[in-house]
Amino acid sequence: MKIDLILCGVGGQGILSIAAALGAAALRNNLYLKQAETHGMSQRGGDVVSHMRISDKPIHSDLIPIGAADMILSVEPMEALRYLPFLSPKGYVVTNTTPFKNIPNYPSEDEIMKELKKLPNVVIIDADAIAEEMGSKRSMNIVMLGAAAPFLDMPYESFENGLRDIFGRKGDDVVNSNLAALKAGYYFSIKNRK
């Protein structure tokens, strides 16, 4: 198996914690992993992307080749579109709907939605609303991870265990709220996959 995943958003939205949970899940399955991150200046509110590659065979490039990604997982709707050249024709886009408007010329949200809905394989999810409904606004990221899980070739339990690995030292409450967020995202995708 191999999963080539583009994780994207805006600096400060915390895509690296999704990457950490996925990484922990992959290690638990004894898989190979490479994950290239964006550090430095772009973290100041610029667009950020992480290339995450998981495979049962050794991985060469730290970067995903253009046109080869199995999924774009975005915590921001416009950012999901920015990386389309990387997506393979069979690949999925899973994106949050809440825009992050830190630029004066942010495009119309309707236009963005129109572009997203044109895509053949897409899940559009208001992860902020789902997280807020569950009383933990900060777990938007984990809702997104849950929404991606049905399309990633790893058992659901390994995502749960990945969360236990990275949140375990913060106590049971934090672990449980993240497990619930994962589940909510997961079932949303199952019901709404196109």
Next chain:
Amino acid sequence: MQKLLLGDEALAQGAIDGGLSGVYAYPGTPSTEITEYIQDSKQAKDRRIRSDWSANEKTATEAALGMSYAGKRSMVCMKHVGMNVAADCFMNAAVTGVNGGMLTVAADDPGMHSSQNEQDSRFFAKFALVPVLEPSSQQECYDMAYEGFELSEKFNVPVMIRLTTRIAHSRAGVTTRETKKQNEISLPKDPRQYVLLPGIARRNYKKLLSIQGELEKASEESKWNKYFDGKDKSKGVIACGIAYNYFRENYPEDKCPYPVIKVSQYPLPRKMVEKMAKEVKEIVVLEDGYPLVEEQIKGFLAKEPVRGRLDGTLPRDGELNPAIVAAAFGIKINQGADIPAVVVGRPPAMCTGCSHIDMYTALKEVMQKYGTGRVFSDIGCYTLGALPPYGVINSCVDMGASITMAKGAADAGLVPAVAVIGDSTFAHSGITGLIDAVRDKSPITIIISDNESTSMTGGQDSSAVGIIERVCEAVGVEPEHIHTLLPLKKNHEEMVEVFSREIEYKGVSVIIPRRECIQKAVRRKKKEAKEKKQ
């Protein structure tokens, strides 16, 4: 179990396990996480490994050389442009040689993700005649730091480890080894080894030249350099460092028709290259950075065509990636959909609540009177003052250049001229320029926008905290022309008034708007709350 580590972190762990006694560094993307990892490591603390930040890359390199002089294993880390600052010591350390093993880590940034150029540090190592290790994987980052000290001690030379952004900031599983003992303190056997008087330097330099053959032999035999045979001799491929990965992405070992040399240790294994040249029709060189190997082998091969960045087979500038390498071999890429026209750029921006914003808002208002083109700035978050809505600054060249460029422009008659510099950059390379300006009584106004942190690289401690006013006064700035302000919206009028008055003054004035970096404040408050809870 393997540890999941960034290339930077793997290198740091390799150095710790390889017997490191001290790391010296100035923060700079993509090198910062090496030193941060050591600072946060319990193992490093237990082993009393020295790891605090240095004022700049030159002081860091000199301190690392001093630790090596005393017989211990030392490491100095910087981004590529830091090599320019460190060069004085780096070049001469090749001539002194080392006592304890010494590693110089240069993290290059091809593609300029977070830098003002994409210079290739391998040229510095070639210039200084010292070996380079260039990892292609996180495991090699670990192994090269672990074994690099021994290489340095064996040949009595500093060793460079050259990283690029993608290896520095990419994570993978790494297997660690047993921790070695640190060296005991010991003086160099020859008490004059480090005294570079011409007579001694000439002797040392001849020695350095005399070991070049052995260094080349070490590269030929290195486990990090490999020759893979291939049936199709129409091409041979030389792939250096991370470029090897991009090549293998297109041609995995079991599906590669061409002979390949993986290069991860320099000087270049010349015999391997000559062997390849004899067999193949042409050689394609893949290297992330400048065409160093390409130029070099063109020099020693008689007639074989060499393809690479110089003949347009690969782009002359920018970062390599799997697609660029594929194109060089005529492999067709199936690009995904185009980026829809609705997508706009999202440049980095100063954070909401940042003190630089209040400083620039006031400065912009004051400078309207004098017109554009008079504000020289420097390297830090405040460089974003060049972008809208501020558009205030007109330069960002190298660390500390704001003060000295303002001085030169003022000397030319551009009065008033203003410099905007951060606290950490001031400590790095601003103080010496300030001394020049005071000596000439240059009519410049220097704004030290002090957020008490090296923020752009993630909020490391700044060497300038608590000393700026005293330093300015000590080098001769008149006390009545040193002002400290609190940059807040409510103090806007006061800031405008002080800026206006001092810009009119025909001598050196220093204004210090001081407020803690907003990111650092958030982290500090979180930490304090956590400590209170416990």
